Amino acid sequence: MFSWRAEVMPGVWVAFTDAEAGNLALHVGDDPLEVRRRRAGIEAALGLGSRPFRYMNQVHGNEVAGIGAAAAPVRGVDAPAGGVPTADAMVSLGEPLAVMVADCVPVVLVGDRAEGEPPVLAVVHAGRPGVASGVVPAAVARMRGLGTAGLSAWIGPSVCGGCYEVPGDMRDDVAARVPAAWCTTTRGTPGLDLPAAVRSQLQEAGVSVEYSGNCTLEDENLFSYRRDRNTGRFAGLVWTDTGTAQR
Ligand SMILES: [Zn+2]
Incomplete structure (x- = not known):
């Protein structure tokens, strides 16, 4: 069910699902009842219990939605209670969060706060446009605004620079904004290294990167849009043990 899963600090968990867990996206033509059943199966x-993962309507932008107690009327994208925000990052004070991907970079962040305070959690959908427009630093800034001290990040499976071929002018465009994205593919053609770009954005923002996942295109146990245009989506997840959020 998971390609990777760990308790990253006491009572706080990060995981990335795999193809065995099935498609978790409602927007790829799959039966919505089956998708909801799979999502509920993971939660069970x-x-x-009664704390479902919050998913977002991802649009390759750089908006950050605050969830639950982390919501604040900033830029008008914060989700109404129980709603699905249109955003490419979410921040919460302990509410479980999910980001869907198949080649784009899923980023999970955790920030600790004062003793007895719930941790700050975040998920980010960082594809090429999101990397270029700074959705990762935007999420980090939102987390810092909630009073977190130490921030750590987990970069899930995504297409690697060796596999992600793009036109030369597209490589130049993205690398002009995030130099670490510039690369050459294993075929010797212009490429983009999105995981390296995300890593550089995190490090520049003072966030330590604890884990990086495999290449989706090279791992049959993961969904890859570049391998199959009709593919599903796997998810990056962050949650707390029951009670931690309310502690
Ligand atoms: Zn690869």
Whole structure:
């Protein structure tokens, strides 16, 4: 069910699902009842009870939605209670969060706060436009605004620079904004290294990167849009043990 899963600090968990967990996206033509059943199955397996993962309507932008107590009327994108925000990052004070991907970079962030305070959680959908427009630093800034001290990040599976071929002018465009994105593919053609770009944005923002996942295109246990245009989406997840958010 998971390509990677760990308790990253006491009571706080990060995981990335795999193809065995099935498609978790409602926007790829799959049966919505089946998608909801799979999402609920993961929540049940993790013992989340009545605290479902919050998913977002991802649009390759750089808006950050505040969820639950982290919501603040900033830029008008914060989700109404229980709603699905249109955004490419979400920040919460302990509410479980999910980001869907198949080649784009899923980023999960956790920030600790004072003793007895719930942690600040975040997920980010960082594809090529999101990397170029700074959705990762935007999410980090929003987390810092909630009073977190130490921030750590987990970069899930995504297409690697060796596999992600783009036109030369597109490589130049993105690299002009994030130099670490510039690369050459294994075929010797212009490429973009999005995981390296995300890593550089995190490090520049003072966030430590704890983990990086495999290449989706090279791993049959993960969904890859570049391998199959009709593919599903796997998810990056962050949640707290029951009670941690309310502690
Ligand atoms: Zn690859």
